[in-house]
Amino acid sequence: xxxxxxxxxxxxxxxxxxxxxxxxxxxxxxxxxxxxxxxxxxxxxxxxxxxxxxxxxxxxxxxxxxxxxxxxxxxxxxxxxxxxxxxxxxxxxxxxxxxxxxxxxxxxxxxxxxxxxxxxxxxxxxxxxxxxxxxxxxxxxxxxxxxxxxxxxxxxxxxxxxxxxxxxxxxxxxxxxxxxxxxxxxxxxxxxxxxxxxxxxxxxxxxxxxxxxxxxxxxxxxxxxxxxxxxxxxxxxxxxxxxxxxxxxxxxxxxxxxxxxxxxxxxxxxxxxxxxxxxxxxxxxxxxxxxxxxxxxxxxxxxxxxxxxxxxxxxxxxxxx
Amino acid sequence: xxxxxxxxxxxxxxxxxxxxxxxxxxxxxxxxxxxxxxxxxxxxxxxxxxxxxxxxxxxxxxxxxxxxxxxxxxxxxxxxxxxxxxxxxxxxxxxxxxxxxxxxxxxxxxxxxxxxxxxxxxxxxxxxxxxxxxxxxxxxxxxxxx
Numbered sequence: 001x002x003x004x005x006x007x008x009x010x011x012x013x014x015x016x017x018x019x020x021x022x023x024x025x026x027x028x029x030x031x032x033x034x035x036x037x038x039x040x041x042x043x044x045x046x047x048x049x050x051x052x053x054x055x056x057x058x059x060x061x062x063x064x065x066x067x068x069x070x071x072x073x074x075x076x077x078x079x080x081x082x083x084x085x086x087x088x089x090x091x092x093x094x095x096x097x098x099x100x101x102x103x104x105x106x107x108x109x110x111x112x113x114x115x116x117x118x119x120x121x122x123x124x125x126x127x128x129x130x131x132x133x134x135x136x137x138x139x140x141x142x143x144x145x146x147x148x149x150x151x152x153x154x155x156x157x158x159x160x161x162x163x164x165x166x167x168x169x170x171x172x173x174x175x176x177x178x179x180x181x182x183x184x185x186x187x188x189x190x191x192x193x194x195x196x197x198x199x200x201x202x203x204x205x206x207x208x209x210x211x212x213x214x215x216x217x218x219x220x221x222x223x224x225x226x227x228x229x230x231x232x233x234x235x236x237x238x239x240x241x242x243x244x245x246x247x248x249x250x251x252x253x254x255x256x257x258x259x260x261x262x263x264x265x266x267x268x269x270x271x272x273x274x275x276x277x278x279x280x281x282x283x284x285x286x287x288x289x290x291x292x293x294x295x296x297x298x299x300x301x302x303x304x305x306x307x308x309x310x311x312x313x314x315x316x317x318x319x320x321x
Numbered sequence: 322x323x324x325x326x327x328x329x330x331x332x333x334x335x336x337x338x339x340x341x342x343x344x345x346x347x348x349x350x351x352x353x354x355x356x357x358x359x360x361x362x363x364x365x366x367x368x369x370x371x372x373x374x375x376x377x378x379x380x381x382x383x384x385x386x387x388x389x390x391x392x393x394x395x396x397x398x399x400x401x402x403x404x405x406x407x408x409x410x411x412x413x414x415x416x417x418x419x420x421x422x423x424x425x426x427x428x429x430x431x432x433x434x435x436x437x438x439x440x441x442x443x444x445x446x447x448x449x450x451x452x453x454x455x456x457x458x459x460x461x462x463x464x465x466x467x
Contacts, residue, residue, distance in 0.1 A: 013378060030410035031389020032363045034377075036338075086388070086408060087336040092431075112407050112432040114467025130377075140377050195467075199460050221463040224433050228456055 001079055001104050004263045007058045009041050015139040016041075016128075020081060023268035024100065024120035025108045026216060027144070029127030034142050035110045038128070039064055039085040060106070074099055086110045092117070104269035114221070116192060119214030119273035122148070122236050148223045151234040158205065158319045159183045163197045165190065165210035170240035172298035174209060177308055177321055191218050198225060198232060205231045207318055212236035213275040235315055238262075239275035241282040244293070244302070247310040250285050323421025324444040326403070326429050327465040333403040333429035334395075340404070341391035342384050347371065349398050350383050358397075358416050362390045389413045393420070400426045407431040418443075433462045 001023070008017045016038050027035050043064035045054040056062060061080040065073055066088050074082070082105045090096050091109060097117035100107055109115070126144035160183050164171045167187040175185045188194040191210055195218065198206060208222065215236055226232045237243045245255050258265050258281060262274060271277045279295055286293040291301050301307065312320050326333070334340050347370030349355055356367045363386055366374040375381045386394075389409040396404050397420050406417060406428040414436045420426055421443065436443070436455060443452050447465055452458045 028410075030412040032387035032412070033410070036388055037378075087338060089335045112410070114432065116467055195463050199463070202460075217467055221433050221459070221467050224435065224455070224459050225463070228459065 001060070001106055001269070002264060002267050005058060005060050005081060005106065007056070007062065007081070009038070009045065009054060009056045009062075010139055011041065011054050013139055014041070014142065016142045018126075018144040020106050020108060020124075021263045022121060022124060022266070022274065023106050023272070024118055024216075025106070025124045025126065026115070026120055027108065027110045027126050027128060028112045028220075029147055033128045034130075035128060036085055038142070039083045039110060042083050071095065071099070074103070077103075077105055079104055081106045081108060083108045084110065086112070091115060101272045102269070104267075106268060112220075114217040116217045118217065119275075120216035121238075121274065122212040122215050122219050125216055125219060148219055151223060151226055151236070153233045153317045156317050156319055157207065157233055159207040160204040161186065161201050162207045162209055162320075163188055163194060163201070165194055165208075165215070166240060168295050169293070169298040169302075170209070173240065173302060173311070174320075176298065176300075176303040177312065181320075183320075191215055194218055195221050195225070198222065202229060202232070206233070208232065208234045208236075210234070210236055211239040211275045213238040213242070213278070214273040233318070235318060237314070239278050241275070241278040241293070241295075243311055243314055245278060245282055245285070247314055249291065249307055249310050250289075252285060255281070255285060322425055322442060322444055323417060324425070324427040324446050325406075325462075326427065326446040327462050328431065328447065330403065330405075330429040333405050335405045337392040337395045337404045337406075337408050338388045341386075341395050344399075345383055345391075345394070349394055352398075354397060354419075355394050358393050358413075359386060359390055361416070362393070362412055363387050393417070396420055396426055396428060400424050403427050403429055405429050405431065406434065409434070411435040430462070431466055433459060433466060 004019050004021050006019045041054050042062050044052045045056045046063055063077050063080045064083045070090055091111055092113055094117055125147055127147040128142050129145050131141050131143045162174055162185045164174050164187050167189045171187040178185045188197045194208060246259055266274055266277045282293045292299055350367055350370045359365050359367055364376055368374055373381050392404055392408045393413055393416050407430055414434050418441050440454050445452055445461055
């Protein structure tokens with residue numbers, strides 16, 4: 001599945017309206033905000049349609065998955081939006097992660113657990129809140145909101161240490177531009193190590209640089225550190241490759257179109273997370289140029305002064321060069 | 322005291338809402354602390370043991386309370402059992418601390434619940450540490466769960 005899918009679902013007392021933009025969306029937040037009620041309404045509509053008294057509008061079929069037989073049921077769900085409530089302990093299993101990877105469905109998961117096996121985006125973690133957006137509506141209107149709010153700096157930030165999730169080209173880029181500067185760059189060698197690296201550097205001004213497209217599982221514990229330690233900030237572009245594509249280093253109409261509407265170009269059954277798509281796009285677009293890109297090692301041409309300026313221009317309010 | 326075990330725990334009840342549905346009694350609902358928790362978390366008024374006034378859903382039965390408040394009531398009424406308190410949002414945290422001030426209870430958390438900006442006392446069973454605030458808790462719990 002690809003594209004953005006808009007869902008409205010309502011009964012006599014409740015109305016929900018939201019859009020899903022990629023293969024995995026996570027809903028969490030306070031109790032009593034209507035998460036389970038949403039999943040129950042989706043299921044009742046699937047079982048009984050309009051006879052349920054529920055009205056659901058979506059261009060894809062919406063299903064609910066749960067219970068011990070989930071592995072039997074999931075293969076019957078194709079090209080659908082699959083909702084799973086938090087009372088299903090299979091959410092954290094390797095088997096479920098493999099099934100999501102092989103599926104052409106979008107998944108909307110209600111859980112406060114990190115789900116380290118699933119590469120979901122920091123942009124697709126939501127809470128549900130009631131809203132007065134439609135004054136006079138007879139139902140209580142519910143909408144999704146980004147639960148982690150702002151993690152970027154509010155003023156120019158001069159780091160002492162940059163912790164980069166990556167150990168390949170991205171790390172080499174930040175290391176390269178740090179030469180002669182007053183900050184150091186360290187690699188966490190994987191997203192699951194970022195928290196412990198930051199924990200060791202709580203007395204410094206730290207920037208965490210990671211691929212936002214798959215960094216969702218780490219977001220909760222790092223946001224809790226950031227909100228209580230103002231000396232720690234995060235820079236989470238979709239990926240290092242996305243940053244290069246967005247910098248305008250390559251003047252290409254197709255890249256512009258992809259970046260404006262990535263959901264329309266990225267097939268969920270082909271790309272477990274968007275970072276892999278952006279890597280493939282950058283490799284393809286750069287292959288015949290002096291900026292030929294390889295993820296394993298940074299092409300030194302990317303450390304050319306003009307190229308660096310264009311890439312770093314995407315990193316607002318962090319003093320790197 | 323409130324004791325917390327972080328991460329997978331085979332002896333904890335993963336789905337407290339289901340446990341609640343099949344075990345609660347009228348007295349669980351009319352208990353004064355239960356009524357306060359229902360009022361605070363679900364914004365709902367207990368009118369009687371079998372009827373609760375919800376501002377969103379109207380008249381509901383205890384079975385339609387939020388998963389968070391059902392979990393709180395289970396922890397309070399069955400302190401010899403261990404429940405998965407990751408079924409509770411952060412708006413339940415103050416009540417977990419209050420229950421922990423009243424009696425010794427152990428809960429299982431699979432995420433870092435935010436217990437607020439004030440001081441508190443909880444025991445992290447994984448590391449056998451007594452923790453007094455979130456600044457102390459996050460580096461400890463964050464090494465175990467996400």
